[in-house]
Amino acid sequence: MNKTYCPSLTEYKRRLSREVQLGDLPMGGLNPIRVQSMTTVDTMDTLGSVEQTLRMVEAGCEYVRITAPSVKEAQNLLEIKKELRKRGCNVPLIADIHFTPNAAELAARIVEKVRVNPGNYADKKKFDIIEYTDATYAAEVERIRERFRPLVQICKQYGTAMRIGTNHGSLSDRILSRYGDTPLGMVESALEFLRLCEEENYYNVVLSMKASNTQVMVQAYRLLVQKLDAEGLQPYPLHLGVTEAGEAEDGRIKSAVGIGTLLEDGLGDTVRVSLTEAPEAEAPVAKALIDRYTNRAAEAKPITPLAADFAAVVVNNAAIGQSETAAVAENDANLSPIDPFQYHRRATREVLNIGGQNVPRVMADLSRLPGLEYADLRAVGHLYSAFLDKFQMNDLGADYVYSGQRPIPFMLPNGLKEVVDFSAWVDGGQRPDHFPVFTQVEFATAEVRHPELNFVFHNLASLTEEALSQLHADATAVVILYTDNAHAMPEIRRAFFRLINKQITNPVIINRQYPVLTPEQTQLYAATDVGGLLLDGLGDGVVLSTELLLERSKEEWLQTLDQLNQLSFGILQAARTRMSKTEYISCPSCGRTLFDLQETTAMIRKRTDHLKGVKIGIMGCIVNGPGEMADADYGYVGVGKGKIALYRGQEVIKKSVPEEQAVDQLIDLMREDGKWIEPVVLEEPVIG
Template sequence: MNKTYCPSLTEYKRRLSREVQIGDLPMGGLNPIRVQSMTTVDTMDTLGSVEQTLRMVEAGCEYVRITAPSVKEAQNLLEIKKELRKRGCNAPLIADIHFTPNAAELAARIVEKVRVNPGNYADKKKFDVIEYTDSSYAAEVERIRERFRPLVQICKQYGTAMRIGTNHGSLSDRILSRYGDTPLGMVESALEFLRLCEEENYYNVVLSMKASNTQVMVQAYRLLVQKLDEEGLQPYPLHLGVTEAGEAEDGRIKSAVGIGTLLEDGLGDTVRVSLTEAPEAEAPVAKALIDRYTNRAAEAKPIAPLAADFMAAVVDNAALGQSGTATVVTPDADLSPIDPFQYHRRATREVLNLGGQNVPRVMADLSRLPGLEYADLRAVGHLYSAFLDKFQMNDLGADYVYSGQRPIPFMLPNGLKEVVDFSAWQDGGQRPDHFPAFTAAEFATATARHPDLNFVFHNLASLTEEALGHLHADPTAVLILATDNAHAMPEIRRAFFRLIDKKITNPVIINRQYPVLTPEQTQLYAATDVGGLLLDGLGDGVVLSTELLPERSKEEWLQTLDQLNQLSFGILQAARTRMSKTEYISCPSCGRTLFDLQETTAMIRKRTDHLKGVKIGIMGCIVNGPGEMADADYGYVGVGKGKIALYRGQEVIKKSVPEEQAVDQLIDLMREDGKWIEPMVLEEPVIG
């Protein structure tokens, strides 16, 4: 199986793509990774669109996308462009097209780039399953190609670039019937259009594979790169994005999990972060993700390529008198022990509630918190009531706390487990309710271990043959795996590959420690580093920590702990590995939106954010309706001015519900399905 989808799994190298000219600002090739966003103002509002575009450019947006749902909006792109150029703004404009080839053909004569969605450009989605013979399928593909050909010819004539942008939620019935709801279907949907572009000698093309599900999104981009190479097609630049990421912290975490995972492997030439917020809020997040890689190659410490382990295996075989040869140099990715195009969780033994079939666990680092009291555990999701003298855990309650050299001086709430350094465990009388954490050297020589669970700190360098032997021999051992390499995610992944190669099945807690960063930097970096591993099925838990300046107060420490705890759960949810809260699949709004998306999302969140694990799609129009929220449990979709359609999955249940009644009726629908629970109200105040 050809697994090669990036230049290297261990060394930071950007994929060298074809340069595409977009106005006066080229992308791909050796150009920097570009930032893109999309206006939310009605395209017929010329001055509103211009003012918003100027704010976006001021915020760092380099390409501005504007929806053109019909010919009249496409025509008005000319007026918007004239006014922008008059004001000295030369940012390339991109027309966003759905369903309307005639609007695309007009827009291609005006703007610098058009975006088409192959799922609904001369194709259709009615959720029908269609039986095709090879000949009838080929005939349908040819019909679509002929409808697409005029746009290609116009773009070629006018020097207009094109993005062929596949969306997971809007795959056509034809593609779904042939390939299923899969990353392969997404890739094939784009390649059908791309093959025609190459036949017409038109190469000014950008590709994207967007999805709200981060696992699907990452798999599709990887598979696209592999298929381009396999078919001998041009290495077209990639536009990265997670659709309907949502708002605030959740939207940023989800975007970083998907986009950051690909950036780590050198994929991506332009980035759009889709937030249910004002579009000028998107560019700084995209830039923060991109800037992390500006000096990555120079800052990274060398990581041994996978071929090094392969060569070691050959030497071992030779020593045993077995055949083995290393005459063929195999690409690094082809030696990967995992399938990069399909999710499989690493097989591990179960140790208490870690590994096996357990969800990944969250560990909170309290080792530097001074003077810990009952109420302080609220920062890690365990709420203490002094009146009732008992704890109450919320859905974001940490599973473990690491106290290091300072064991917690009081009884912990039921279900919360404490981890202490080995020396503190020994000095404290080897308490059965404390679990020791060893260094690799301590673990190798220790004569006393906990009978049920022992943690061992490791990094890639410490995973020697001897250390692996100790882990293999102890069914109670769980690794806490860390790195100080700037190229962090690939180094930890490399350590996982060594464990898999040596058939070590001990569970692993991913440990990421950050220097003094802004809360948003920590959020984005941790979501990238940990999320990228989780998407590949690697990791049975997470512990995050960050440095604080010595003069920080206890309150500031608690605030940081609370942020890190919520971040840990947010990353697990964004990677689809542990659902601990309501998930909102909400689009970022555009000129097609039929209601105030930010206000409506906030209102729905206020009423429903206590529903653990329920997924709610909130879409501004039918374009981003049942398809884009493909795996949501319920959907809230604008279908007209002041009118909402409510969905159960992909099935419309209520049509044209007045907007002022829609949230109540959405809740009634959940009640019918037995998925609604009343929000819990604490009878007594919680201290802390």
Template sequence: MELKTVTDNYKYCNSLTNYSRRKTIPVRVGDLFIGGDNPIVVQSMTTVDTMDTKGSIEQSIRMIESGCQLVRITAPSIKEAENLRKIKEGLRQRGYQTPLVADIHFTPNAAEVAAKIVEKVRVNPGNYADKKKFEVLAYTDASYQAELERIRERFLPLVKICKEHGTAMRIGTNHGSLSDRIMSRYGDTPLGMVESALEFLRICEDENYHDIVISMKSSNTQVMVQAYRLLVQKLDEGGFKPYPLHLGVTEAGDGEDGRVKSAVGIGALLEDGLGDTVRVSLTEDPEFESPVVKTLIERYNHRPELSGIPPVEDCPIDPFSYNKRKSEEVVNFGGANVPRVITDVSVIDGMQPKELKNTGHFYLPELDKWKMNDQGCDYIYSGKEPIPFMLPNGIKEILDHDSWKDHSDRKNKFPALSLDQLKSNPELHPSLNFLNLSCEEISTAIPLLSNALPVVILLSTDKAHQMQALRRAFISLLQAEINLPVVPKVKYTDADAEKTMLFAATDVGGLLIDGLGDGIMIGMDRLAMANREKALLQIKLHNSVSFGVLQAARTRMSKTEYISCPSCGRTLFDLQETTAMIRKRTDHLKGVKIGIMGCIVNGPGEMADADYGYVGSGKGKITLYKGKEVVKRSVPSERAVDELIDIIKQDGQWIEPEVSDHH
């Protein structure tokens, strides 16, 4: 990352160091307002077939009871759009006034019907007026203009209906379904995503229609964050109104992976005050989505606006493209190394070999050997008490400096010291030392640091504005041209498992997306750890969340990635069951990305990132992809997973799973 001043680069947010929400116009959706000074709105989407009126009503009620304030329902054709009336009436009769959103993709006529019934419609610019054929098209300015006129003709009737009926609209760009026209001019880029939305927005503004919310979704968290930031910048530059933003990461998956991936993208934007309504897309029943959104956004309800963190005058980070911070290589930190995972086990006294499995490494007593794992930590921080047995080759131990100094094996263990200890000119390890540094000490520390020191900084803060404090410290190091590797060390006192996942993903993931950080460490809370079993479970959680955050930020692939959509009324098979089945048979293929899509709407384009794809194409029929290419059509679903594995085998990407004792 060359050091340059890009002061204008963070016009996308009010402040990089305080919590300050972007001011937007309020958009009315039924009795609800999105944006303005209103709280962030929680939304989700039904998965039942839209023609199943009773099922849709019951599921909507379960969603509303779980905290959902806005219910989205797919309307792939006119008959579903018309059935939204029955669903709405059924909900009103049961006493639920929650506004409904119709989700429209390829069918302008369905959108026009739905806009007269529900409070909001969502259109996807990439496939509202365009058919996607993955063709590269050459345009002159005149022929491009003619295409824009064609889009205007298709889109104008909907704008007029929305204006007449007081219906709000979301212009929802999806990274995976950009039109061939946009792809041909802008490529598969955040700028292409923004331009795709602005084309539709200009038509709305020409008609003096402003009840609009905008989204820039992608299953790649880096692309998603860059696109939203760029959108805000372009809205300001282009003299548009400051429209509210709907945040979401598409196809995040399920379980811990889905939560971590969603929080990396959504959390990074919330930290900078962006986002007025949020949906977390999990491959789970929709009533499980809203509580996750609530946990993410409630963090900001009580956060003071002023943080006391020094402001950033000249920002050396480009927020619109990924550039990794340049760092010296210290053993296997920094330089071209992947980010490292340090797992804190310092609360456990007298650790047993079998307990090390909580750090991702397995001891096989019958063979008296260790089974190393792609999600086993690189370093163990044991604090004052050294681990009482020989660690497997490949894991290194970090001890507090005083304990290290008295240890017989100072060559294979590494010291962690404080700034005060560093000032007193202590004995150091010749190749690797860890410096515990709080963000608040950074200006005192900089004069004592040099790029020649064999030091990795463990950077932490006690501030509520954890991510902003860490980012500010990184900026100070960049400005001082201190290129030592830095590992953010975060800690969440009294946080349950879900909060730990979501907060670590927000705070460290948000930094990694901007190229900041050479690892991750989630600290343990000694006071809260009186119970050994609980402590071991927490160590296990911290270790797996650490790998999940690195994977979700696209900085270290340690497991198979599933780009799976959250299911909806268009889905042509049981998505949760299928995802679980595919995961069971392929989750040992490290770094392979498999897209699992319920239907073609989020199909090959939304899987633009995936190596292989499994897409519903009819009842009981599956189309299999390699990249964007169809390899097999209409495969019966009972054979489809086997055939998917055959394609992976033919491609030379398959490895046989090891039979080990931990699966």
């Protein structure tokens, strides 16, 4: 199988795409990765749209997208553009089109770029299961091509760029009938339109593969690049985004997991972070993700190429032969021991409750926290009640705590396990309720180990043949894998590849330690580094830490520990590997939105955020309706002013519910399904 989807899995190399012109600000090619966002004001509100666009540009937005659901909104784009140019703002404008070819054809004469969704543009989306023969399928494709061709010709005539933007949730019935609800279906949906563009000698095209599910999103972009190369199509630039990411911390984490994973491998020419917040809030997040790669190639340390393990791969995997050998010189992605287009968790042995079929574990680093007390464990999700003299664990309770050289001086709550340095374990009498962590040298020379569970620190360089043999021989060993390379995620991934190639099945905890960064930077960087590995099925747990200044107060330490603990669980949730809280698939709002998305999302969250693992879609209009919340359990969708439709999965259950009653009826629907749980009220306030 050809696994090539990026320039390199070990070096930072940005994919060289075709340059596409948008007004005076080109994208792709050797241009910087661009930032874009989308207005939320009604497109018919000319001055409101202009004022919001100016605020977005001030916040760092380089391209501004505006919805044009009908011809009248498309026409008003001209007025918006005139007013912006009058005010000295030359930002390229993008018209967002879904169902209306006439609006697209008009907008293409006005703005610098149009975005079309191939699942909606002249195609059928009724959530029907339709059987297509080859003949009827081909006839339907030809009908769509004829409807699409005039837009291509207008764009070519006016020098207008086009984004063919596939969304996971809006694949047509025709595509679903043949490819299913899959990354391949997303890619083929776009390629049908792209092939017509090339037939018309029109190449001013950008592509996107958006999904709310980060696994699907990453797999689709990778597969798109592989298919473009395989078919000999142009290397079109990529617009990256996780659609319906949500709000606040969860939205930022999910965006970083999806977008950051692709940026790490040099993919992406423009980025939009879709938050259920004011659009001005999106650009700084996108810029923070992008800026991490400005000097990445210069800052990165060399990573041992995959070819170094190739001889072992040939011996251990009979499926690899001469064709793959020839591919080594072309791209190291072909040597990857995993399938980059489909999720498979790395097979590991179970050690206590780590690895095997267990969910990934969260370890909290308490080794530098001064004067630890019962109440301090609240920072890692274990709440102590002095009145009841017992702990209560919430759904974000850490599984392990690392105390280093200072073992915790009191009994821990049930379910929480303590990890100490090997020397502290020996000095403390080798307590069976403490689990030692070794350096690689200590592990190799130690005369005694814990009979159930032993942790050992490793990086790529320390995974020598001797070290791998020691791991293979010890069924109690769990690796804590770290790196100090600026090109962190690819180096840790490379270490995983070595373990897989050598058939080492010990579980691995991913350890990332960051210098003094802002909480926002730590959030985005950790979500990228850890999330990118989890999406490929790599990792049985996570431990995050930061280099905090020693003069910080205990409360500041506790606040940071709380943030890191929540971040760890947030990353696992965003990567779909451990569901510990409610997931909200909420769109970022636009001019089509029929209610206040931010206020409504906050209200629904307040009532439902205790429902562990339940996924709720909150969509402002039917365009972003049942399709965009493709894998949600329940949906709350605007269908008119003050009117809401409630969904179970993709099936509408209640239509035109008055907005003031909709949340209560949504909860009633969950009760009917046995999914509703009353929120727990503590018997007395938790101390600390």
